[in-house]
Amino acid sequence: xxxxxxxxxxxxxxxxxxxxxxxxxxxxxxxxxxxxxxxxxxxxxxxxxxxxxxxxxxxxxxxxxxxxxxxxxxxxxxxxxxxxxxxxxxxxxxxxxxxxxxxxxxxxxxxxxxxxxxxxxxxxxxxxxxxxxxxxxxxxxxxxxxxxxxxxxxxxxxxxxxxxxxxxxxxxxxxxxxxxxxxxxxxxxxxxxxxxxxxxxxxxxxxxxxxxxxxxxxxxxxxxxxxx
Amino acid sequence: xxxxxxxxxxxxxxxxxxxxxxxxxxxxxxxxxxxxxxxxxxxxxxxxxxxxxxxxxxxxxxxxxxxxxxxxxxxxxxxxxxxxxxxxxxxxxxxxxxxxxxxxxxxxxxxxxxxxxxxxxxxxxxxxxxxxxxxxxxxxxxxxxxxxxxxxxxxxxxxxxxxxxxxxxxxxxxxxxxxxxxxxxxxxxxxxxxxxxxxxxxxxxxxxxxxxxxxxxxxxxxxxxxxxxxxxxxxxxxxxxxxxxxxxxxxxxxxxxxxxxxxxxxxxxxxxxxxxxxxxxxxxxxxxxxxxxxxxxxxxxxxxxxxxxxxxxxxxxxxxxxxxxxxxxxxxxxxxxxxxxxxxxxxxxxxxxxxxxxxxxxxxxxxxxxxxxxxxxxxxxxxxxxxxxxxxxxxxxxxxxxxxxxxxxxxxxxxxxxxxxxxxxxxxxxxxxxxxxxxxxxxxxxxxxxxxxxxxxxxxxxx
Amino acid sequence: xxxxxxxxxxxxxxxxxxxxxxxxxxxxxxxxxxxxxxxxxxxxxxxxxxxxxxxxxxxxxxxxxxxxxxxxxxxxxxxxxxxxxxxxxxxxxxxxxxxxxxxxxxxxxxxxxxxxxxxxxxxxxxxxxxxxxxxxxxxxxxxxxxxxxxxxxxxxxxxxxxxxxxxxxxxxxxxxxxxxxxxxxxxxxxxxxxxxxxxxxxxxxxxxxxxxxxxxxxxxxxxxxxxxxxxxxxxxxxxxxxxxxxxxxxxxxxxxxxxxxxxxxxxxxxxxxxxxxxxxxxxx
Numbered sequence: 001x002x003x004x005x006x007x008x009x010x011x012x013x014x015x016x017x018x019x020x021x022x023x024x025x026x027x028x029x030x031x032x033x034x035x036x037x038x039x040x041x042x043x044x045x046x047x048x049x050x051x052x053x054x055x056x057x058x059x060x061x062x063x064x065x066x067x068x069x070x071x072x073x074x075x076x077x078x079x080x081x082x083x084x085x086x087x088x089x090x091x092x093x094x095x096x097x098x099x100x101x102x103x104x105x106x107x108x109x110x111x112x113x114x115x116x117x118x119x120x121x122x123x124x125x126x127x128x129x130x131x132x133x134x135x136x137x138x139x140x141x142x143x144x145x146x147x148x149x150x151x152x153x154x155x156x157x158x159x160x161x162x163x164x165x166x167x168x169x170x171x172x173x174x175x176x177x178x179x180x181x182x183x184x185x186x187x188x189x190x191x192x193x194x195x196x197x198x199x200x201x202x203x204x205x206x207x208x209x210x211x212x213x214x215x216x217x218x219x220x221x222x223x224x225x226x227x228x
Numbered sequence: 229x230x231x232x233x234x235x236x237x238x239x240x241x242x243x244x245x246x247x248x249x250x251x252x253x254x255x256x257x258x259x260x261x262x263x264x265x266x267x268x269x270x271x272x273x274x275x276x277x278x279x280x281x282x283x284x285x286x287x288x289x290x291x292x293x294x295x296x297x298x299x300x301x302x303x304x305x306x307x308x309x310x311x312x313x314x315x316x317x318x319x320x321x322x323x324x325x326x327x328x329x330x331x332x333x334x335x336x337x338x339x340x341x342x343x344x345x346x347x348x349x350x351x352x353x354x355x356x357x358x359x360x361x362x363x364x365x366x367x368x369x370x371x372x373x374x375x376x377x378x379x380x381x382x383x384x385x386x387x388x389x390x391x392x393x394x395x396x397x398x399x400x401x402x403x404x405x406x407x408x409x410x411x412x413x414x415x416x417x418x419x420x421x422x423x424x425x426x427x428x429x430x431x432x433x434x435x436x437x438x439x440x441x442x443x444x445x446x447x448x449x450x451x452x453x454x455x456x457x458x459x460x461x462x463x464x465x466x467x468x469x470x471x472x473x474x475x476x477x478x479x480x481x482x483x484x485x486x487x488x489x490x491x492x493x494x495x496x497x498x499x500x501x502x503x504x505x506x507x508x509x510x511x512x513x514x515x516x517x518x519x520x521x522x523x524x525x526x527x528x529x530x531x532x533x534x535x536x537x538x539x540x541x542x543x544x545x546x547x548x549x550x551x552x553x554x555x556x557x558x559x560x561x562x563x564x565x566x567x568x569x570x571x572x573x574x575x576x577x578x579x580x581x582x583x584x585x586x587x588x589x590x591x592x593x594x595x596x597x598x599x600x601x602x603x604x605x606x607x608x609x610x611x612x613x614x615x616x617x618x619x620x621x622x623x624x625x626x627x628x629x630x631x632x633x634x635x636x637x638x639x640x641x642x643x644x645x646x647x648x649x650x651x652x653x654x655x656x657x658x659x660x661x662x663x664x665x666x667x668x669x670x671x672x673x674x675x676x677x678x679x680x681x682x683x684x685x686x687x688x689x690x691x
Numbered sequence: 692x693x694x695x696x697x698x699x700x701x702x703x704x705x706x707x708x709x710x711x712x713x714x715x716x717x718x719x720x721x722x723x724x725x726x727x728x729x730x731x732x733x734x735x736x737x738x739x740x741x742x743x744x745x746x747x748x749x750x751x752x753x754x755x756x757x758x759x760x761x762x763x764x765x766x767x768x769x770x771x772x773x774x775x776x777x778x779x780x781x782x783x784x785x786x787x788x789x790x791x792x793x794x795x796x797x798x799x800x801x802x803x804x805x806x807x808x809x810x811x812x813x814x815x816x817x818x819x820x821x822x823x824x825x826x827x828x829x830x831x832x833x834x835x836x837x838x839x840x841x842x843x844x845x846x847x848x849x850x851x852x853x854x855x856x857x858x859x860x861x862x863x864x865x866x867x868x869x870x871x872x873x874x875x876x877x878x879x880x881x882x883x884x885x886x887x888x889x890x891x892x893x894x895x896x897x898x899x900x901x902x903x904x905x906x907x908x909x910x911x912x913x914x915x916x917x918x919x920x921x922x923x924x925x926x927x928x929x930x931x932x933x934x935x936x937x938x939x940x941x942x943x944x945x946x947x948x949x950x951x952x953x954x955x956x957x958x959x960x961x962x963x964x965x966x967x968x969x970x971x972x973x974x975x
Contacts (some may be wrong), residue, residue, distance in 0.1 A: 049868055050867075051867060051868060052858070052863040055823070070867060070872075070873075070874070071864070071867035071868050072867045072868075072870050072871055072872045073872075075867075075868065076870055081868060083865070083868070086753045086862065086865060087865070088865075089858055089861050089862065089865065090861075091857075091861055092854070092858065092861075096854055096858075099851065099854060100854060100855065100858050100866070100869045100871065102869075102870060116961065163755035214891065255884065341904070342904050342907070344800075344805055345805040345806060345807070345902075346905075347805075348805070354906060434722075473948075473949045499947055499948065500947065500948065500949055501948040501949070502948060502952045503909035504907070504911075505948060506708070506895070506898065506899050506908060506909075506912075507704070507705050507898070508698075509701035509704055509710060509829070510701050510705075510940055510943040510944060510948070511943065511948060512700065513694070513697050513698065513701065514943075517694070529807065529900065529902075530807065530902060530904070530905060531901055533807055533809060533899055533900035534899030534900060536897065536899060537812065537897070537898060538826070538898055538899075539810065540812075540815065541812065541815060541816060541817055541826030541828060541829070542817070542826060543817060543824060559807050560807055560900075561805050562806070562807070563806070563807035563808055563809040563900055563901070563902075565809060565811060567811070567815075569728055588961035593914070603804075603805075603806070641792065
């Protein structure tokens with residue numbers, strides 16, 4: 001499975017945000033997308049999933065043009081994303097959120113247990129009453145538990161306790177090891193370094209740098225760009 | 229419905245107003261390009277505000293090919309037809325063919341909206357108006373043309389329609405059959421333009437204006453002779469009055485109460501329901517508990533149908549408590565069905581069953597022309613026809629279409645029409661026959677009683 | 692005592708009529724946030740289905756499922772052709788559904804004429820129960836309306852379909868992102884809303900006039916019920932119908948029908964004072 005964005009452009013109203021982004025994510029790799037606030041990371045996630053319409057360029061999933069597909073069809077084609085904000089239906093129970101993503105009730109407890117004490121046994125609780133970190137964990141858990149072959153995760157660890165960050169990192173790694181592709185938007189540079197196979201740096205809606213994570217120069221450049 | 233639907237329409241003003249605003253859009257959306265047949269729907273009819281001039285005359289041109297081209301020189305040579313004769317009375321000698329600039333007769337009516345149901349008979353009758361007046365020599369030797377305008381059962385639209393008739397169609401007279409609300413909205417325009425306005429719909433009474441005559445039935449005519457008759461026929465003494473909540477039922481009940489008490493009877497209940505009421509269960513219980521011998525329902529349209537059909541199941545149908553109705557007409561009665569209506573009595577100024585040679589010929593011609601299943605000729609269309617004949621006779625007598633002169637000639641004018649013997653009273657209303665029809669087991673209307681030349685209890689001195 | 696029993700039965704039958712008429716609007720307006728001014732015309736068309744069934748000599752009760760099918764299909768066509776294109780623009784929705792309502796009235800007029808028609812009561816007369824005589828048809832209407840309203844409420848609260856509808860109302864993008872085909876769900880919900888309106892029309896047809904304008908009388912009542920009952924929760928339709936029926940019946944009993952209408956409008960105004968002002972869908 002391979003996600004390919006070619007000269008992707010989008011924005012809000014008449015304000016362009018992405019000025020032609022090209023990237024690929026393949027099966028069995030984790031690509032970390034980093035950039036400062038306002039660089040266009042969230043816009044990229046929304047455009048890739050299709051809740052924001054692209055204004056130019058193309059998106060292909062395994063060679064199939066998905067540029068004009070509604071999000072639900074992209075999901076059915078194997079793409080899945082978690083949003084940074086409003087990632088869950090707060091007024092519904094945890095179980096209902098799971099049901100909406102296609103999980104039968106019999107699998108709920110097992111799924112929640114797999115993500116540690118934060119979620120374990122919370123199935124009947126109203127999602128809006130979970131803490132911010134717990135909700136983040138739940139959104140990531142849902143995406144990781146689906147059979148989607150390509151995951152786009154927007155800041156999944158933001159607001160998580162360190163122990164949960166590590167746990168989530170393990171799950172993302174095993175997803176990669178199971179042959180899934182992950183586009184990870186991550187502010188935690190340490191975690192990104194630990195997980196990513198490749199780095200892409202986004203600045204003002206354009207890719208300004210990229211390379212393999214093993215390249216020590218790149219790691220230094222990334223750190224500098226994010227600090228300045 | 230006239231007076232009737234106006235409050236209904238008032239309560240729905242919002243809808244109807246928006247209807248007009250959206251008309252073009254809707255017509256386009258429906259892809260409905262109607263050809264302007266007499267019962268053309270609202271889209272075309274309301275369009276009549278701007279296009280009625282082509283709509284109305286259209287059918288007539290084929291019927292009256294003798295309408296002359298409007299070059300005038302011959303006007304002077306046209307011999308004057310005898311002026312005071314009603315044009316419909318056959319003349320011994322063939323009247324001269326009218327010629328010259330046509331006299332324009334505007335007809336303001338409801339052809340869409342809640343009262344739109346009563347539009348088709350009126351637009352049919354407009355054909356006869358042109359034909360018959362022209363066949364009798366026209367007005368002062370000139371042919372007549374009719375111009376129809378639809379008020380969409382909405383006073384605001386009605387005012388625009390009146391404006392169209394007066395300003396664009398340049399009519400010499402407006403004949404109206406529509407709600408009182410439309411009359412109130414349109415009247416000032418007729419007054420300002422000094423155009424004669426003959427309101428021919430049954431209404432609550434009380435209208436008085438220097439440009440107006442009101443030839444429809446008023447409650448005093450429908451009720452004064454009929455209430456004592458009804459009590460005598462049925463032996464009933466106590467009445468329940470049930471009406472829609474607006475001026476016409478309320479006025480009717482004021483008169484009814486007076487005549488009931490004068491006849492030694494008693495009103496044991498008086499209830500009003502909002503227009504558009506669909507559930508009459510609680511009202512039925514109140515009526516059942518009142519012990520009334522007779523019910524006088526002044527309900528209109530769908531409300532009447534809902535009440536009567538529901539009343540049967542609550543045990544207060546016509547078979548249990550006889551009705552005297554003053555607005556139930558053929559269409560509404562037909563929808564109720566004979567199982568509900570058999571035995572009801574209805575008091576009105578005209579039924580198509582009126583048994584006179586004149587009326588039988590007229591009704592025969594109507595159904596021959598418009599088909600056996602045409603919307604039946606009824607009191608509203610009959611009164612419009614009479615109003616046109618009255619106008620023609622008065623204008624012929626005056627020798628002019630000048631409003632003041634024709635108005636002066638109208639007063640005291642008498643004639644015989646399919647309706648019966650009618651005459652304009654000093655109060656600018658119409659002394660006319662009142663008929664009581666009883667609904668038969670097969671749903672037909674049988675006239676069981678008639679009262680000749682019933683005078684309206686109205687006063688009017690517009691000077 | 693008997694008078695009280697009768698009045699209670701009157702209230703219950705009014706409740707049933709209001710609930711079944713408002714149910715479709717509760718789905719389309721209350722849940723989906725589509726201000727559907729053509730709802731009354733859906734009811735009117737359902738009544739015409741009953742009229743046609745009567746005219747061709749079939750059993751009246753057949754018209755109930757038939758009206759549901761006919762109006763479902765019509766609802767689907769309208770959703771695809773009109774509603775989905777303007778779903779998120781309340782002003783356009785108001786204009787478009789208003790135009791649609793006029794269109795449907797015109798079509799009814801062209802097909803059936805302006806004349807008043809009626810559907811004869813399939814079970815005329817009254818039944819004695821609770822010590823009083825009460826029209827048989829109303830007993831049946833109460834029962835059928837109760838079953839249909841309850842089934843619809845259950846379908847929208849207990850089933851996955853209901854969950855999906857609520858999710859779409861809460862956040863359409865998020866629902867799409869979870870893989871839910873929101874277009875298909877909206878289509879079904881609108882179709883079901885139209886279908887229940889059709890059922891309502893077929894059920895009330897024997898109680899009054901069948902005519903092209905009949906829908907105008909149903910629309911305000913249906914909105915009243917949905918507003919009083921509250922948006923975003925379909926059982927609000929039942930609550931609203933109950934409240935309006937209680938106020939109407941009570942006020943008619945002690946005062947008259949005109950005050951009853953004023954009182955139920957006042958109730959709606961009062962409720963609005965204490966309620967978040969718009970259905971979620973309308974501002975989504």
